[in-house]
Amino acid sequence: MAQELDKASAILLKKYFEGRNKNARWSQRAFAKRVGLSSGALSEIFQGKRKLSAQLKKKVAEKLDLSPLEEMEFFEQELPNHLKKNGVEYHLLDADHTHLISEWWHFAILNLVKTKDFEPQPKWIASRLGMSLVTVEEAWDRLFRLGYLNKTGDKIVRKHPRLKTSDGIVSSAVQSAHIQDTKLIEKAIKEVAVDLRDHTSMTLVMNKENMARAKEMIRLFQDRFSEEVETPVGEEVYRLSMAFFPLTKTKEATCV
Numbered sequence: 001m002a003q004e005l006d007k008a009s010a011i012l013l014k015k016y017f018e019g020r021n022k023n024a025r026w027s028q029r030a031f032a033k034r035v036g037l038s039s040g041a042l043s044e045i046f047q048g049k050r051k052l053s054a055q056l057k058k059k060v061a062e063k064l065d066l067s068p069l070e071e072m073e074f075f076e077q078e079l080p081n082h083l084k085k086n087g088v089e090y091h092l093l094d095a096d097h098t099h100l101i102s103e104w105w106h107f108a109i110l111n112l113v114k115t116k117d118f119e120p121q122p123k124w125i126a127s128r129l130g131m132s133l134v135t136v137e138e139a140w141d142r143l144f145r146l147g148y149l150n151k152t153g154d155k156i157v158r159k160h161p162r163l164k165t166s167d168g169i170v171s172s173a174v175q176s177a178h179i180q181d182t183k184l185i186e187k188a189i190k191e192v193a194v195d196l197r198d199h200t201s202m203t204l205v206m207n208k209e210n211m212a213r214a215k216e217m218i219r220l221f222q223d224r225f226s227e228e229v230e231t232p233v234g235e236e237v238y239r240l241s242m243a244f245f246p247l248t249k250t251k252e253a254t255c256v
Contacts, residue, residue, distance in 0.1 A: 007073045008052050009045050015064050016046075035063045067228075072220060091160035097146055102176035104184060104239070105129060106139055107163075110148060111237045113156050120156045162226075181241045203247065218242055 005013065012035070019026040032042040036059055044050035052060060057075060066074060093101065100106040108129055112118060119125075126136040143149040150157055188197050206214070225240065 005046075005048050006051055007076050008057055009048065011066070011070055011074050012042075012052070012060065012064075013046050035060045069221070069224075071224065072217060090162045090164040093163050094146075098171060098173040100142075100146075100148075102173040102180070103139070104177065104180050105131060105135065106143060106148075108237055108239075109136070109139055109143060110158055110163075113149065113158060114233055115237065116233050116235060118156075178243075181239075181243075184239065185241060208250070214244060218244060 016026075016028065016031045019031060028042060028046075029039045032039040035042075037045075037056075041050065045052065061071065061074060064074075109125060112125060112128060113120075122137045122140050123133055125131075125140065126133045129136065140149075144151075148159055148163075150159055185199070189199065222240065222242070
């Protein structure tokens with residue numbers, strides 16, 4: 001009797017059947033050769049009699065076209081060590097500059113400079129972001145003054161491709177940024193066509209001790225998401241906002 005497959009084995013089996021659906025002549029032996037396994041070993045994996053070691057997972061994963069979520073599930077036992085080594089590099093936002101995150105348009109402007117039709121004029125930027133000219137002019141000057149934007153010849157470039165703040169820090173700037181996110185989401189739901197946005201949520205039961213792991217997986221997903229969909233030069237500036245919080249009242253003290 002076949003045993004229940006772990007996630008890595010199940011994904012491997014799924015990829016095999018995906019190949020079979022595209023090509024009826026696609027054999028298990030051919031798939032085993034493609035992923036660098038013997039046909040006997042692959043057969044035992046599919047029957048749940050054998051599991052992929054961490055070393056074999058790395059070898060096999062290189063041969064599979066895994067989506068970011070599939071990769072996270074494939075290396076579930078190795079998280080976060082495996083995925084961290086391929087992680088996106090971020091520059092830690094200077095502590096004195098955390099006020100920048102409390103106003104979403106600073107990051108919007110930093111990304112707007114990478115769009116195809118970008119014009120380095122506050123008036124144009126204000127029009128693209130639907131903001132007042134005064135607010136944009138202040139933010140534009142601030143980003144140059146603090147060194148986050150530089151002028152190289154006729155081009156405006158970002159000093160740091162990606163920025164982040166320290167995790168686990170409670171500050172008014174961070175709280176303000178999260179509150180602004182909820183307002184931006186509400187605005188997008190009312191004004192942006194469904195085919196240009198996506199909103200999803202789920203409710204689940206979890207132990208508080210798993211919160212650290214949940215945070216790690218969310219950040220890893222964000223890295224993989226940006227690697228998959230972000231382009232060096234794009235048409236629009238998008239924002240991905242993720243929130244994970246308890247609906248039930250907890251015994252711990254709330255932040256102030």
